[in-house]
Every structure is written in C-alpha cells, then in structure tokens.
Amino acid sequence: MAIRQIRTMGDEVLEKVCKPVKEMTPSLTQLIDDMFDTMYSAEGVGLAAPQVGIRKRIVVIDVEDGNQYVLINPQITMTEGAQTGAEGCLSVPGKSGTVTRPEKVTVRALDRNMQEFELTAEGLLARAICHECDHLDGKLYVELVEGELMDVTAPEEEEEA
Secondary structure, eight states: OOOOOOOOTTOGGGGSOOBOOOSOOHHHHHHHHHHHHHHHHTTOSEEEGGGGTOOBSEEEEOOSSSOOEEEEEEEEEEEESOEEEEEOOTTSTTEEEEEEEOSEEEEEEEOTTSOEEEEEEEHHHHHHHHHHHHHHTTOOGGGGOEEEEEEOOOHHHHHHO
16 A cells, blocks of 8 residues: 555646546555555545546545445436535645535445445535545536635644744
C-alpha cells in the first residue's frame, strides 16, 4: 500500500470522464488500497480515482460510520430532498464552499469483488457519494458552490495564530 499524489484543480485528468471498470485486476485492487491510504493520510472522507491520476470509475469513501465503501462504476438511481452545507475537496486544498446536494441518494455499484449492490445513504454519506461521483464525470464541486469559495485554515494553524 502506498500514498499517491493527489491531483489538484487545473490538472486535466480531473476534467475528463472516467472509463468503466470491466474486470478486477491485481493493479486495481492495489489502487483501491492505495486510495484508502491516500485519503486517510490527507484526512479526507472520500477519494475518486481521477484524483490520483487514474481515469477509472472507482470511488472510496469512509465517513466514520464503521464502513469503508468501495463503489465501482457507481450510478445514482434516486435522489430525494436537499441539504446545504460546507463542502471541501482534497483536489482543491485550503478552500471550501457552500453546496446544495440531495439529502438522500440511492446508488448502484460494484464492490471490490465486482458484485453488484445497491446502497441508500443520507446526510454526509449521501453528500460524499454525490461529490465523488461528480469526479468520475470530470466535475469539481467548485462548479456548484453558492457564493464565494472560502479559505480554510487547518486546526493546527489556528492554534499557532
């Protein structure tokens, strides 16, 4: 397992539509493990393959609900309600903005064993699924921000100030 470089806004890979995964390979299994390591290292709750330079439809999410989610070729099949709140992105470091997302979503995807499953999520998990699925279509959350992007100060920096 390894920590990969996170691509940031302006990198062309983040603007491209990703390709579906046709079969699980040892390199894709390694990619998924590396994506979790990279996400945890950067203190994120989700990461999409294009954020580490790979144009595959793979997302990993951990919103600290006791589960590690792997979504391969995800398709959001239902949305309901709305939630508006602050959102950030590992590919847009130091910034956050107000974004409205569905309160509840249902997604159909494949797991790391290429078995199809369906997941209904609410709150932060629903927000993370929408955010990461946007990455797979070459979209960044900054396109949805209501108002201005804000500078975010890391907690360690606040303590030193």
